[in-house]
Amino acid sequence: MTVSPTQTTVPAVRLSGVGKSFGSTHAVRDVTLDIRPNEFFSILGPSGCGKTTLMRMITGFEEPTEGAIELGGVPAGGVPAHKRDLNMLFQSYALFPHLSVHDNVAFELKVRKSHPKQAIAEAVRDALALVRLEGYGDRAISQLSGGQRQRVAIARALIGRPSLLLLDEPLGALDKKLRAEMQLELKKIQREVGVTFVTVTHDQEEALTMSDRIAVMHDGRVVQVGTPEDIYERPATRFVAEFIGTSNFLTGKSDGAVLTVDGLGTVPLPADAFTGEAHLAVRPEHVRISSGDPAPPPERASLPATLQSVVYLGSATRYHLALADGGPFIAETHGTGPAGLTAGGPVLAHWDPQASRLLAE
Amino acid sequence: MRSLADRATGWLARGVIVFLYVPIVVVVVLSFNDSDVTYKWAGFSTRWYGVLAGDTDLLSSLRVSAEVGVASATLATAGGLLAAMGMARLGRRFRAVFSGGLFLPLVIPEIVLGVALLSVFGTLRADLGLTTLVLGHLVVTLPYAALIVLGAHGALDPALDEAAADLGCNAWQRFRRVTLPLLRQPLVAAWLLCFTISFGNIVMSTFTSGVGTTTLPLRVYSLLKGGLTPEINALGTLLVLFTFLIILGAGLRQMRRVLVGGDGTPG
Ligand SMILES: Nc1ncnc2c1ncn2[C@@H]1O[C@H](COP(=O)(O)OP(=O)(O)O)[C@@H](O)[C@H]1O
Ligand SMILES: [Mg+2]
Numbered sequence: 001m002t003v004s005p006t007q008t009t010v011p012a013v014r015l016s017g018v019g020k021s022f023g024s025t026h027a028v029r030d031v032t033l034d035i036r037p038n039e040f041f042s043i044l045g046p047s048g049c050g051k052t053t054l055m056r057m058i059t060g061f062e063e064p065t066e067g068a069i070e071l072g073g074v075p076a077g078g079v080p081a082h083k084r085d086l087n088m089l090f091q092s093y094a095l096f097p098h099l100s101v102h103d104n105v106a107f108e109l110k111v112r113k114s115h116p117k118q119a120i121a122e123a124v125r126d127a128l129a130l131v132r133l134e135g136y137g138d139r140a141i142s143q144l145s146g147g148q149r150q151r152v153a154i155a156r157a158l159i160g161r162p163s164l165l166l167l168d169e170p171l172g173a174l175d176k177k178l179r180a181e182m183q184l185e186l187k188k189i190q191r192e193v194g195v196t197f198v199t200v201t202h203d204q205e206e207a208l209t210m211s212d213r214i215a216v217m218h219d220g221r222v223v224q225v226g227t228p229e230d231i232y233e234r235p236a237t238r239f240v241a242e243f244i245g246t247s248n249f250l251t252g253k254s255d256g257a258v259l260t261v262d263g264l265g266t267v268p269l270p271a272d273a274f275t276g277e278a279h280l281a282v283r284p285e286h287v288r289i290s291s292g293d294p295a296p297p298p299e300r301a302s303l304p305a306t307l308q309s310v311v312y313l314g315s316a317t318r319y320h321l322a323l324a325d326g327g328p329f330i331a332e333t334h335g336t337g338p339a340g341l342t343a344g345g346p347v348l349a350h351w352d353p354q355a356s357r358l359l360a361e
Numbered sequence: 362m363r364s365l366a367d368r369a370t371g372w373l374a375r376g377v378i379v380f381l382y383v384p385i386v387v388v389v390v391l392s393f394n395d396s397d398v399t400y401k402w403a404g405f406s407t408r409w410y411g412v413l414a415g416d417t418d419l420l421s422s423l424r425v426s427a428e429v430g431v432a433s434a435t436l437a438t439a440g441g442l443l444a445a446m447g448m449a450r451l452g453r454r455f456r457a458v459f460s461g462g463l464f465l466p467l468v469i470p471e472i473v474l475g476v477a478l479l480s481v482f483g484t485l486r487a488d489l490g491l492t493t494l495v496l497g498h499l500v501v502t503l504p505y506a507a508l509i510v511l512g513a514h515g516a517l518d519p520a521l522d523e524a525a526a527d528l529g530c531n532a533w534q535r536f537r538r539v540t541l542p543l544l545r546q547p548l549v550a551a552w553l554l555c556f557t558i559s560f561g562n563i564v565m566s567t568f569t570s571g572v573g574t575t576t577l578p579l580r581v582y583s584l585l586k587g588g589l590t591p592e593i594n595a596l597g598t599l600l601v602l603f604t605f606l607i608i609l610g611a612g613l614r615q616m617r618r619v620l621v622g623g624d625g626t627p628g
Contacts, residue, residue, distance in 0.1 A: 061523055081526040094524035098542045108528040111538070156528070 010073040012037045012164055012196040013058060019066035019220075020053050027053040029220040030067070037163075040190050040197045042207040045217030046243065051200040054217070055166050058198070059088050072163060086164035087157040091172060093149050095141045101128070101152050102137035108160040127155040130189060147178050154186075158193055165190075167199040171206060183209050204244045208232065216240050238359050241281040248287065248329050250280040254358060263325035267301040268353040279359045286355040287331035289319055290338060292348040302350035305329055307343055312336070321349055385601055392594035399589050409595040416592065422580035423596070426560055429491065429576060433498035434506075434555035438548055440499070441506030445514035446540070460511065467504045474500055475568035482569070489571030497569030498562060502555035509554065513547035514540075549611070 011034035020028040028050040035041045043051045056062040058069060060081035069076040071084060087108075095104050105124045109115045115123060128134055131151035136144075144152065150170070157165055170186065171179045187210050190197045201207050207214050208228040215225045216239075224236040235241035238249065252261035256275045260266050267280065288296070289307070296302050305321035317336055321329040331349055341347060391399055395406030413419065444463060448456050466474060478500060482493050521543070525535040541548075563578045570576055575583075581593060 059523075059527060061526075080531075081523070082529050082531055086527075088524075088527045090520045090524055092518060092520050094518060094520035096521060096524075096539060096543075107525075107538075111529040111534060160529070 009037055011035060011070070012039075012072060013198070014070040014073075015054075015058075015067065016070075017067035018054070018057060018064045018069060020050075020057060020062060021065050026220050028057070028064075031222050032067075033215055033222055033225055035196060035198060036213075038194055038196055039212040040187065040210055041199070042211040042214045043198065043200045043217060044204060044207040044214050044244075045202065047202050049217045050220040051202075051217055052168055055088070055168055055198070055200050058164075059086065059166055060084050085162055086166060087160065087162040089150075089153055089157050089165065089167040089170055091168045091170075093153040095149055095153055095156070097141050099141070100137065101133070101139045101141065101144070104141065104152055105137075105155045105159055107156060112160065114160075123159055124155075127159040130158065130192065131155045146173055147182070150174065150182070154189065158189075158195065161193070162195060164196045164198065167197060169201055170199055171201075171203070179206070186210060208244070216243065218243075233357075235281065235357065235359070237361050238279050238281065241357065241359065246284055246330060247281040248284065250282070252278070252280070254278045259358070261325075264303060264323060267303065268299075269358055270354050270356055273358045274360065276360070279361075280356055281359055282351055282356045284318065284330040284332040285316075286351045287329070287349050288333065288351065289321070289331050289341070289347045289349050291340065292346070296348060296350040299353075300350045301353045301356065302348050303329070305347055305349050307341055307345055307347045309343055310341070319347075321347065323349075388594050388597040389601065391591055392598040394591045394594070397590060399591055399594060409591040412590075412592050413595045413599075419577075419580060419592070419596065422575045422577045425491070425494075425570075425574050426577040429494045429498055430556045430559040432491075432495045433502055433559045434552045436495070436499055437502040437506040437555045438510070438552045440503050441508075441510035441551055442514075442544070442548065444507050445511045446536075448511065449514065449519075460507075463507050463511075464504050466500055467508075471501060471564040475565050478565075479568045489569060490574050493569045493571065494566060494574055494576070497565040498559040501562060501565050502558050505558065506551040506555050509547050509551040510544065513544055517543055553607075 013035040015031050015033050018028060018031045019026065031054060043054060045051055053062060057064050058071075058076075060076065060079060060083075063077075071079075071086065076084065096107065099107070102124055103110075105127050106120050109120045109123060124137065125134070128136060131154050133148065133151050133155065136148070136152075141149065141152070150173075167186075171182050174182060183206060186197070186199075199207075199210065208231075211228055213225060213227055214231050215222045216231060217223065218237075218239050224231060224240050226234070231240060231244055235244065235247075241247040241249075250259060250261050250264070250267065252259045252264075254260075254269060254273055254275050254277075256269070256273055258266040258268055259273075259278065259280050269280070289305075290296060292304075303323055305323050308320045308322055311318040311320070316332050316334055319331040319333075319341075321331065323329050329349055391402075392409060393405050393407060394402055395408065396403035444459075448459055451459060475497065478493075478497055482489065487493060517540070521539055522535055525539045530538060561578060562576070563582060566576045566579055570579060581589075584593065
C-alpha cells in the first residue's frame with residue numbers, strides 16, 4: 001500500500017529531533033521522521049547503530065533525552081509503557097514460562113479486563129488461528145519450537161489490536177529457511193490485521209523484502225528514509241550504497257559532466273550531477289564486461305581493467321576486476337557471461353552512466 | 362565390567378547416605394524405648410509420647426520456636442525479595458556495595474552478632490522477648506534468604522517484566538502476575554531454609570530470648586544437665602514425621618510439574 005505524502009492523515013508515530021544519550025554514549029541523535037498508519041516500516045542499520053534504543057523510546061521503556069515523540073497525534077512524553085496503545089515483539093520473545101500458550105495469548109485481555117471470559121476464549125482462538133497454531137492452547141511454552149514460540153509471541157502481541165506493533169529483530173533467532181517463510185508470513189499478517197508494523201533489523205535483504213518504507217540508521221542518525229527501491233537505486237550516501245547490496249565506488253572530482261579520477265582518467269556522469277569532490281557508486285549488476293573488441297557504444301562509461309577471477313553463482317556470474325590503479329571493481333551478469341575471457345587478461349568494464357549515482361559523502 | 366574406582370564411589374555414596382540417616386533412625390527407634398535413659402534399650406513402649414503430651418514446659422518452648430521460625434522466615438524471605446527487586450534498579454556500583462553489606466553477616470561469627478545485638482537492645486532498653494528473638498533470628502536468616510532470592514531474580518529475563526508492562530500491567534500487576542509466580546520455588550526454598558535455621562538456632566537465641574520465651578533448642582540444652590529422657594526422642598520423631606510430610610507434599614507437586622510441564626516433543 002502506498003500513501004501519497006500529501007495526504008493529511010495523522011502519523012502513527014512522529015519523532016521530532018529525538019535523541020538519547022547514556023552517559024557519554026549518544027545512542028540516538030536527532031531523529032526526525034513520520035511513520036504512517038498501516039505501513040510496514042523498517043529501521044535498518046548495522047549492529048550498535050541505535051535501532052533498539054530508538055524502538056525502546058517508542059514503547060516507553062526509555063525516555064528520550066532530546067526531542068519529542070507523538071503516537072497517533074498525542075504527545076507520548078511521560079506516558080508509561082503500560083498505557084501506550086502499542087505492543088512489542090521481543091527479540092527473545094519474552095513468553096511467560098509459567099503460563100500455557102492460551103494464558104500467554106490471553107494475558108493482555110485478562111490484565112486490561114476489557115473482555116468477558118467467553119470473549120477471551122474466542123479471541124485467543126482467533127489469534128492462534130491467525131498465526132496457524134490452532135489447538136496449541138494447552139501446551140506449555142517449553143514444549144514449543146523456536147518458530148512456534150515466535151508465533152505465540154505474535155498472537156499475544158496482536159490480540160489486543162494495538163494500533164502499532166514494534167518488532168525487534170523478529171527473525172534474528174530463526175534459521176534461514178524458516179526466516180524466508182516468516183518474512184512473507186509477517187507481511188501477510190500485517191495486511192490481515194491492518195496494524196502499523198515497525199521492525200528493527202540489521203538484515204538488508206529482510207528489510208527490502210518486507211517493508212513499505214525503510215529508515216537506514218548509521219551511528220545513531222537516520223541517514224535515509226524511503227521505499228526499498230529508493231534506498232537501493234537512489235542511496236543518499238556512500239554508507240547506504242555500501243550497506244544495502246554491493247556497490248563499486250570511484251572517488252574523484254566532478255565538473256557536472258564527467259568525474260576525473262586520479263590514475264584512471266574520466267568517466268561520464270548521470271544527468272544533473274553536482275560539481276566538486278564526489279563518490280560515484282555503480283552497482284555490479286549494471287556493469288558489463290567485454291574484451292574491448294568491438295568497442296562498447298560511446299555513450300557508455302568504460303574503464304580498462306584486469307580480470308582477476310570468475311565466480312559462478314548459479315543464477316549469476318560474478319567477475320572480480322582490478323582497475324588500472326589497482327582498485328577492486330565487481331561486475332555481475334545473469335547466467336553465464338561472455339565467453340573467451342581468461343583470468344589475468346585485459347577486459348573493458350562498461351555501464352550506463354544513468355544507472356550510476358553521484359554521492360557527496 | 363565396572364572399574365574398581367566406580368564401585369568404590371558407589372559404596373562411598375551408600376555409606377554417606379547411611380551416615381546421614383543413622384541418627385534419624387536411632388531417634389525414631391529410641392522414642393519407643395521403655396527406659397528412663399536414652400542410651401539403654403528396655404523394651405517397646407509409647408509411654409514417652411504420653412509424657413510429652415503432658416509436658417507443658419517443653420510444648421510451650423516448641424510453640425515459641427515455631428512462632429519465631431515462622432515470623433523470622435517470613436520476614437527474611439520478604440526482605441530478600443524486596444532487596445532483590447530493589448537492587449535490580451540500582452547501578453552496578455551501588456549493587457556491589459549493597460550486596461556486600463547484605464552478605465557480611467554470613468562471615469561474622471554468630472556469637473559476635475549476638476553480643477552486639479544484646480548491647481543494642483540494652484541501649485534501647487528493649488525487653489527481651491518474642492520481638493527481640495525474631496529480630497535476632499532475622500539477622501542470621503536474612504543473608505541466606507537474600508542469597509537465594511537474589512540469584513533467582515537475577516536469572517530472570519528482564520524482558521519478561523517489560524513484556525508485562527507492554528501488555529498493560531502496572532508495577533503491582535507485573536509483580537503479582539509475573540515476578541512472584543516465577544520466583545515461587547526459590548521463595549519457598551528460602552522460607553524453608555530460614556525456618557530450619559531459626560528452629561535449630563541456639564547461639565543467637567541465647568542472647569535474645571527473655572523470660573517465658575525459651576526456644577526448644579534452649580530448653581533441650583538445659584535438660585542435658587538433668588539427663589535426657591526418651592521424651593526428647595519422641596519429640597524428635599514427631600518433628601521428623603512433620604518434615605517428611607512437608608517434603609512429600611512439595612515433592613509430589615514437583616513430580617506432577619515434571620510430568621505435565623516437562624519437555625515433550627513439539628509438533
Ligand atoms: N542501557 C544502556 N546503557 C548504556 N549504553 C547503552 C544502553 N543501551 C544501548 N546502549 C548503547 O547504545 C548504542 C546503541 O545500542 P542499540 O540501540 O542496542 O543498537 P542496535 O539495536 O542498533 O544494535 C550502543 O553503543 C550501546 O552500547
Ligand atoms: Mg538491537
